[in-house]
Amino acid sequence: MSAARPDPVRSSSWTVRVREAGVAALPPEKLLPDGQPTYVASWIYVFGVASIAALIVIIGSGVILSLKGPAWWHYTGIGHFINSVHLWAVELFFFVMVVHLWGKYWMAAWRGGRTRVWITGAVTFLVAVPTALTGYVSQQNFDAQWIATQAKDGLNSVGVGAFFNVTNFGQMYSYHVLLLPLAVVGLVAAHVLLVRRHGVVPPFELNERAAPLRSASPDSDSSAAGARS
Amino acid sequence: MSRLSELLAPRDDTQPWKGRYAHYDLVKEASIAVGIMALLAIVLSVLFSSPDDKPSTVAQWSRGTPVNFVTAATLELNGTSPTAEYGPPYNHNAAGQHAWFLRPQKWLAVSHPINTANDFVIDPLRTVSGDPTLRSAVAEYQAAPEKTKKAWGEAYAKPLEEYETAAEEKKTLPKTVTLDSTTDAVSVQVSGAGPVPRMMAGLLSLAQSGGLDGSLLTSKQFFQTDYTKPLLFMSDGGLLTERAEGQHLLGDQWGMMNETGSYPGQTWLWLYTVWYQVEPFKASQNADILVMLVMGLLSLLFICIPFIPIINRLPRWIPIYRLIWKEHYRSLAPTGRSGPSA
Numbered sequence: 317m318s319a320a321r322p323d324p325v326r327s328s329s330w331t332v333r334v335r336e337a338g339v340a341a342l343p344p345e346k347l348l349p350d351g352q353p354t355y356v357a358s359w360i361y362v363f364g365v366a367s368i369a370a371l372i373v374i375i376g377s378g379v380i381l382s383l384k385g386p387a388w389w390h391y392t393g394i395g396h397f398i399n400s401v402h403l404w405a406v407e408l409f410f411f412v413m414v415v416h417l418w419g420k421y422w423m424a425a426w427r428g429g430r431t432r433v434w435i436t437g438a439v440t441f442l443v444a445v446p447t448a449l450t451g452y453v454s455q456q457n458f459d460a461q462w463i464a465t466q467a468k469d470g471l472n473s474v475g476v477g478a479f480f481n482v483t484n485f486g487q488m489y490s491y492h493v494l495l496l497p498l499a500v501v502g503l504v505a506a507h508v509l510l511v512r513r514h515g516v517v518p519p520f521e522l523n524e525r526a527a528p529l530r531s532a533s534p535d536s537d538s539s540a541a542g543a544r545s
Numbered sequence: 546m547s548r549l550s551e552l553l554a555p556r557d558d559t560q561p562w563k564g565r566y567a568h569y570d571l572v573k574e575a576s577i578a579v580g581i582m583a584l585l586a587i588v589l590s591v592l593f594s595s596p597d598d599k600p601s602t603v604a605q606w607s608r609g610t611p612v613n614f615v616t617a618a619t620l621e622l623n624g625t626s627p628t629a630e631y632g633p634p635y636n637h638n639a640a641g642q643h644a645w646f647l648r649p650q651k652w653l654a655v656s657h658p659i660n661t662a663n664d665f666v667i668d669p670l671r672t673v674s675g676d677p678t679l680r681s682a683v684a685e686y687q688a689a690p691e692k693t694k695k696a697w698g699e700a701y702a703k704p705l706e707e708y709e710t711a712a713e714e715k716k717t718l719p720k721t722v723t724l725d726s727t728t729d730a731v732s733v734q735v736s737g738a739g740p741v742p743r744m745m746a747g748l749l750s751l752a753q754s755g756g757l758d759g760s761l762l763t764s765k766q767f768f769q770t771d772y773t774k775p776l777l778f779m780s781d782g783g784l785l786t787e788r789a790e791g792q793h794l795l796g797d798q799w800g801m802m803n804e805t806g807s808y809p810g811q812t813w814l815w816l817y818t819v820w821y822q823v824e825p826f827k828a829s830q831n832a833d834i835l836v837m838l839v840m841g842l843l844s845l846l847f848i849c850i851p852f853i854p855i856i857n858r859l860p861r862w863i864p865i866y867r868l869i870w871k872e873h874y875r876s877l878a879p880t881g882r883s884g885p886s887a
Binding site for chain 1 (some may be wrong): 567571575578585597771813831836851872
């Protein structure tokens with residue numbers, strides 16, 4: 317004999333309320349759609365997922381470097397190779413992210429209640445810049461010495477240097493391997509979930525153009541159109 | 546809707562999609578993307594590797610260019626080096642940069658206190674044992690009135706600065722400063738410098754032995770990760786700048802976005818770097834805060850693009866969207882116009 321389950325609608329459980337709100341905002345078919353509006357047919361759409369892919373490579377190579385410690389890559393061949401992968405993944409990340417941002421600008425991708433999608437994407441780019449900078453000053457080589465002694469002046473001039481000291485390797489390393497990556501990953505997660513929720517921005521004057529077409533959607537909720545970013 | 550409100554909040558012409566859907570495998574695409582990006586990063590690593598120029602040390606600096614080291618150390622002792630006259634967050638000897646009424650450098654005060662005479666010269670010298678002459682020289686210097694210290698320091702610094710200037714301008718070097726090529730010791734023919742020559746000889750010897758590197762780093766505790774003092778001391782000398790110039794890393798060489806060797810650096814800082822190349826920033830004593838404020842404003846505008854008139858209309862007016870949604874518009878071509886009415 318089983319006890320009757322509480323009515324989830326009236327439940328006072330915080331857990332149930334969070335679940336209800338989560339599922340309402342992002343039902344599974346929205347979160348992981350298996351269909352895409354036919355207008356999502358351009359190479360420009362690739363750069364969103366490519367940005368996330370590059371970020372995954374950065375995190376993967378960064379985790380290996382973190383596991384072995386900051387000096388390892390200077391005196392081992394495999395360490396230097398992993399550092400190279402980390403560096404080039406960063407270069408790729410910024411390249412594809414910039415193309416992605418330009419693409420979204422020319423789509424005016426903030427339309428239709430998507431301003432938060434734009435804002436989270438733009439802030440991600442801005443937070444990625446100090447994330448990379450803290451990596452550069454954590455290299456423990458001449459490049460790190462020079463960048464630290466130069467970057468301090470700009471940061472000191474606006475008072476940031478009082479609590480963010482680029483010549484303090486320990487502090488910069490903490491920012492680079494934990495604090496700023498957490499911020500970037502959190503922002504990217506929020507960005508992707510917002511894309512999932514609102515869908516990929518449609519072309520201009522979609523309503524006029526779509527009228528003759530008949531729906532063949534696997535998902536009756538059109539706002540679940542978003543899959544790519 | 547008024548024209549102004551239309552500019553601030555452009556008409557939302559997005560409607561629920563009633564058209565066709567194509568099959569799409571999100572997880573598969575993401576997995577393939579990760580594979581491709583990993584492969585690209587690996588191929589680039591195999592082809593180009595990554596730069597790793599060894600760091601400079603105070604020992605290298607003092608051995609390679611002893612006169613430059615002694616000159617910089619004398620300026621630290623006299624309180625006239627760039628670090629000594631920096632202001633916050635290192636000391637109160639200057640107000641720091643400002644823009645109009647904004648003085649955040651001053652407002653945030655001194656958070657990493659550095660007394661260049663004590664931290665870079667006197668305290669390290671006091672760690673040297675077994676040298677009574679040096680110990681008495683330091684004691685004599687510390688006991689002297691400030692006016693006397695200044696006179697000693699300036700007397701000793703003058704021929705050194707003349708030597709450095711002549712070397713920089715590739716002129717005949719003055720004979721008041723001589724370098725012993727076998728011991729790398731620096732001799733300065735000067736009178737009225739009190740104990741400063743002995744102190745500087747001791748500091749040079751300590752630096753050349755490698756002891757000053759450790760002394761600057763571990764002045765507070767054994768485990769140390771804060772390289773502020775050795776980095777600031779070295780940046781007051783010429784070694785870092787000389788190496789950076791050779792690698793095109795100076796500010797007027799677009800150095801902020803460059804990397805050692807021929808590698809791409811932080812190219813995403815190009816807009817930050819460009820301001821340092823143009824007036825009024827280039828010649829301004831407050832260039833750093835001005836550039837930071839400009840970049841802060843531009844960053845804010847970047848975030849707020851959806852709300853900025855004109856900027857948020859450009860994508861409608863400049864039909865790049867026709868390329869992006871080329872297939873979509875082609876599929877609809879027989880039904881009417883092929884672009885939005887701006």
